[in-house]
Amino acid sequence: MGLSLNAIAPDFCADTTEGQIRLHEWIGDDWCLLFSHPKDFTPVCTTELGAMAHMKAEFDRRGVKLIGLSVDPVSSHRRWSQDIAETQGMAPNFPMIGDPNLEIAKLYQMLPEEAEGAAGDRTAMDNATARSVFVIGPDKRIKLIILYPMTTGRDFNEVLRAIDSLQLTARHKVATPANWRQGEDVIIVPAVSDEEAREKFPAGWDAPRPYLRLVAQPG
Structure with missing residues (x-):
């Protein structure tokens, strides 16, 4: 059974492209958008990360911190960022979590606990269900979950619309x-x-x- 709405978002420590973080501490009193990717250097995800970089100011304005996760090490994320900058016009301007041992993907129930191997042994199709969006509130509870297939790029304008609703209805x-x-x-x-x-x-x-x-x- 997957994580449910209003459950406490699982906390974790992880290496990111902006250093090591502990999720709950990093969120602080803000909102958070955590979105995941099944592999680095995948085409749809490349466009999504570029789109989010361009839209970051809109999330900042709403007090929402962005953080990505991809099932590969941080060193790979840094190389991928160069491709994203060159093809999408902007590199990710938010931290990207490295998850080479699938620990966080499993913690967030995006991959089954029995999934075997590390990132280097697995293809994007092996990790196809690591395509989630989690909106986490300042109380560290999950407010929204959306799961996309690999072939459908995410509509982050819809995510912004949903966040506007979540924040309004919280007040x-x-x-x-x-x-x-x-x-x-x-x-x-x-x-x-x-x-x-x-x-x-x-x-x-x-x-x-x-x-x-x-x-x-x-x-």
């Missing part, structure tokens, strides 16, 4: 509807009574159904 007793974007109406959660809602949202709301109360996004 207010609201939920976000399908296809919601920053600034659009939100939903008052069912746990909030109409009486409490009148105090929180004195300007009122629209209710096409008693259980579906739409209100302007709170500040």
